[in-house]
Amino acid sequence: SAVISQKPSRDICQRGTSLTIQCQVDSQVTMMFWYRQQPGQSLTLIATANQGSEATYESGFVIDKFPISRPNLTFSTLTVSNMSPEDSSIYLCSVPGLAGGADTQYFGPGTRLTVL
Amino acid sequence: DAKTTQPTSMDCAEGRAANLPCNHSTISGNEYVYWYRQIHSQGPQYIIHGLKNNETNEMASLIITEDRKSSTLILPHATLRDTAVYYCIVRYRNTPLVFGKGTRLSVIA
Numbered sequence: 001s002a003v004i005s006q007k008p009s010r011d012i013c014q015r016g017t018s019l020t021i022q023c024q025v026d027s028q029v030t031m032m033f034w035y036r037q038q039p040g041q042s043l044t045l046i047a048t049a050n051q052g053s054e055a056t057y058e059s060g061f062v063i064d065k066f067p068i069s070r071p072n073l074t075f076s077t078l079t080v081s082n083m084s085p086e087d088s089s090i091y092l093c094s095v096p097g098l099a100g101g102a103d104t105q106y107f108g109p110g111t112r113l114t115v116l
Numbered sequence: 117d118a119k120t121t122q123p124t125s126m127d128c129a130e131g132r133a134a135n136l137p138c139n140h141s142t143i144s145g146n147e148y149v150y151w152y153r154q155i156h157s158q159g160p161q162y163i164i165h166g167l168k169n170n171e172t173n174e175m176a177s178l179i180i181t182e183d184r185k186s187s188t189l190i191l192p193h194a195t196l197r198d199t200a201v202y203y204c205i206v207r208y209r210n211t212p213l214v215f216g217k218g219t220r221l222s223v224i225a
Binding site for chain 1: 161218
């Protein structure tokens with residue numbers, strides 16, 4: 001299984017500011033996924049980030065609000081721009097992996113963001 | 117949209133088997149059934165997956181009906197540490213996981 005770390009683990013931010021979340025993986029992976037989990041809700045996929053190409057965003061998420069970088073095969077960042085209280089969520093990165101002979105995904109511990 | 121239906125919540129006595137149902141009546145022939153769980157304040161954790169045969173590993177068993185329209189995750193001897201939200205997900209291989217609302221399992225002493 002992959003070991004995934006995220007920084008920061010949590011933050012409290014003022015509205016209108018931006019926060020960049022880092023995701024580091026202990027092995028090289030082609031794809032990385034970013035998810036959001038709003039309070040009391042399930043996980044929602046924000047985008048898929050491939051190294052060397054533009055990220056692919058899901059419906060309802062746009063690059064201007066959630067720019068993503070993928071400079072190499074072990075690292076990615078997600079920026080939450082011009083934050084509002086509605087952006088208060090846990091943000092998780094995830095990478096593909098193998099379990100029991102089939103593909104699956106492993107998740108980082110998440111970044112808990114509170115916007116005041 | 118999620119392709120599965122799960123009960124919102126369930127309780128289970130500690131030491132007893134926890135049986136978590138999932139309906140996936142629109143599953144296609146090439147889609148797998150995956151189960152994940154999320155313990156409070158942690159990232160989701162892979163439990164088990166299957167295509168059409170029943171599967172068992174060190175964590176749980178997965179029973180898939182013959183028509184593949186439903187499945188049951190079995191935790192044979194639930195402990196307090198199994199309290200979590202359990203997600204049943206159907207997906208094609210090499211596609212990102214799409215989460216539904218899941219089942220909140222409470223294991224009671």
